[in-house]
Amino acid sequence: MTARSLTRARPRARVLPITRVLPLAPALALLLLFLAGPIAYCAYIAFTDLQLTGQAHASYVGLDNFRTAFTDDGFLNAVWLTLVFTVLSSLLGQNTLGLALASLMQRASKPVRTLTGGIVITAWVLPEVVAGFLLYAFFRREGTLNALLDALHLPRQNWLFTLPILAVSFANVWRGTAFSMLVYSAALQEIPKEITEAAEVDGAGGWRRLWHITLPMIRRSIGTNLMLNTLQTLSVFGLIWVMTRGGPGDKSQTLPLFMYEQAFQNSMIGYGTAVALLLLLVGALFSAVYLRLLRTEV
Amino acid sequence: MSRRPTHRLAADLALLLVAAAFCLPLAWVLLSSVDPDAGLTVRAPDGLTLGNFNAVLTTDVTFRPLLNSLILCGGGTALTVVCAALAAYPLSRFRSRLNRPFLLAVLFATGLPITAIMVPVYALFVRIDLIDTFQGTILFFAASQLPFAIWLMKNFMDGVPKELEEAAWTDGASAFQSLTRIVLPLMGPGVAVVTVFSFVMMWGNFFVPFMLLLTPDQMPASVSINEFFGNRGMVAYGQLAAFSVVYSTPVILLYVLIARRLGGGFALGGAMKG
CATH class of the missing domain: 1.10.3720.10 (MetI-like)
Structure with missing residues (x-):
């Protein structure tokens, strides 16, 4: 049902009665003032040299901030780490583990299904900062992971120091897998049983069924899920902040943390905002793709 | 049809393994909150105490x-x-x-x-x-x-x-x-x-x-x-x-x-x- 075909049927509805627009007003006002406003302001100060301290007027500096960014090792490092973090935790981690859990759950017995679902969802519902602390404790030198490795006579590591980006990626998998699991569980339930059974009778093994039947049938959910996971992962701040503060050095400093450091610790609001604008553009790109995937449903 | 029960068992075991891994950090927070001498590792508490709660439940x-x-x-x-x-x-x-x-x-x-x-x-x-x-x-x-x-x-x-x-x-x-x-x-x-x-x-x-x-x-x-x-x-x-x-x-x-x-x-x- 598209709005277009309906308006065509009623061409007189051009002038909107005030009572029909009025209910939209509060939401519209909030969105324009506190969401669209800051985005426009973002696009403006990204081109200035605004600083936190003591300067009377920020002046227009053109593309200087962006030029600085692309020659700044810190920025390029942050882009690279954001890419690693997103691919590891969202694409490979949450997405694959979520699908695996959802398909295992279809075959598992009910108590196990409920128990696993409950634990995984609890990790998702926990406040971000608490999740950060739990995984900080888990990965610390004297934490649970190393205790486990000792018990198995495997070499221990100071994970937050040697491989911080891996640790925070795992943390994000721990925290975010439930969402993919829920999306895929819903999608898998919509596949008619007859189709899987027919393939089974024809002798298709598990992997072939997955590749030729299941994945093509849930491809829309996969697309949606990947987009939403990526968007969520791009904006992770609290989790990394609590676990490593972006450190040691800048070894886990993804773009949001880099942006924060430039804007507030280095007092370069203009430069920090330019980084924010780039992050926003990447987010907008993913969001637009997500919209395309849903286009038939709006 | 005889493969079904083994399938189910395998799925159950795999899920329980994941559940256990996901559970470790959660277990840490629950056990440590009642442990009078909590560290960073998951372990049985040295004793049960509400001291931690008493200490934090202030204005x-x-x-x-x-x-x-x-x-x-x-x-x-x-x-x-x-x-x-x-x-x-x-x-x-x-x-x-x-x-x-x-x-x-x-x-x-x-x-x-x-x-x-x-x-x-x-x-x-x-x-x-x-x-x-x-x-x-x-x-x-x-x-x-x-x-x-x-x-x-x-x-x-x-x-x-x-x-x-x-x-x-x-x-x-x-x-x-x-x-x-x-x-x-x-x-x-x-x-x-x-x-x-x-x-x-x-x-x-x-x-x-x-x-x-x-x-x-x-x-x-x-x-x-x-x-x-x-x-x-x-x-x-x-x-x-x-x-x-x-x-x-x-x-x-x-x-x-x-x-x-x-x-x-x-x-x-x-x-x-x-």
């Missing part, structure tokens, strides 16, 4: 931050739900050529990384004197949660048949009356989902209050929890764990509440799917 450490959280998230959620319900009504009920672009814009906004705009929001709030105020933070919370709330609310509202309202309209009810007396009561579970979801998102949000509030006394629990790490060097892990439990319990209970109502929590995944 400064727990009650004031939780009250701040409640004011911020309660205010933000109320504003979000009211605005979303009002906005969803014309979008769901009246046909207009503006509906589609508006909904597309709303959906587009749900995807934007809010983290990225916090620096300009900070600069803006300094300029318009909303920095370090509850009302400013509440307004921003509401605005950031609105796109998704409008989207969810509109979808739930579409599920309420129009015929019921038409009867009320013939009896002379206004659009506002039919919204509050007929539509909203009929979509109770939908309103509950939007409310709980908005509240949970705000309750756990760290970055927004971290940026927009400055006075320590105004900080919600999501920010004040960092005090445990302070500059004092020694961290009282047992107390940190106890505080984490106290701070997390409300949102877990709220989630259980709506998950029950919606049959297993899968509805949210479905709703997110569009």
Whole structure:
């Protein structure tokens, strides 16, 4: 049902009665003032040299901030780490583990299904900062992971120091897998049983069924899920902040943390905002793709 | 057919393994919160104590931050739900050529990384004197949660048949009356989902209050929890764990509440799917 075909049927509805627009007003006002406003302001100060301290007027500096960014090792490092973090935790981690859990759950017995679902969802519902602390404790030198490795006579590591980006990626998998699991569980339930059974009778093994039947049938959910996971992962701040503060050095400093450091610790609001604008553009790109995937449903 | 039971057993075992791995950090926080001598490793407590809870359940450490959280998230959620319900009504009920672009814009906004705009929001709030105020933070919370709330609310509202309202309209009810007396009561579970979801998102949000509030006394629990790490060097892990439990319990209970109502929590995944 598209709005277009309906308006065509009623061409007189051009002038909107005030009572029909009025209910939209509060939401519209909030969105324009506190969401669209800051985005426009973002696009403006990204081109200035605004600083936190003591300067009377920020002046227009053109593309200087962006030029600085692309020659700044810190920025390029942050882009690279954001890419690693997103691919590891969202694409490979949450997405694959979520699908695996959802398909295992279809075959598992009910108590196990409920128990696993409950634990995984609890990790998702926990406040971000608490999740950060739990995984900080888990990965610390004297934490649970190393205790486990000792018990198995495997070499221990100071994970937050040697491989911080891996640790925070795992943390994000721990925290975010439930969402993919829920999306895929819903999608898998919509596949008619007859189709899987027919393939089974024809002798298709598990992997072939997955590749030729299941994945093509849930491809829309996969697309949606990947987009939403990526968007969520791009904006992770609290989790990394609590676990490593972006450190040691800048070894886990993804773009949001880099942006924060430039804007507030280095007092370069203009430069920090330019980084924010780039992050926003990447987010907008993913969001637009997500919209395309849903286009038939709006 | 004889393969089925082994299949099930294999699936059960695999799931239990994942569950155990996911459970370790959760077990740490629960065990440490009652351990008089908590460290960073999951282990059986040295004894059971409520000392950690007693130590953190004071005005400064727990009650004031939780009250701040409640004011911020309660205010933000109320504003979000009211605005979303009002906005969803014309979008769901009246046909207009503006509906589609508006909904597309709303959906587009749900995807934007809010983290990225916090620096300009900070600069803006300094300029318009909303920095370090509850009302400013509440307004921003509401605005950031609105796109998704409008989207969810509109979808739930579409599920309420129009015929019921038409009867009320013939009896002379206004659009506002039919919204509050007929539509909203009929979509109770939908309103509950939007409310709980908005509240949970705000309750756990760290970055927004971290940026927009400055006075320590105004900080919600999501920010004040960092005090445990302070500059004092020694961290009282047992107390940190106890505080984490106290701070997390409300949102877990709220989630259980709506998950029950919606049959297993899968509805949210479905709703997110569009």
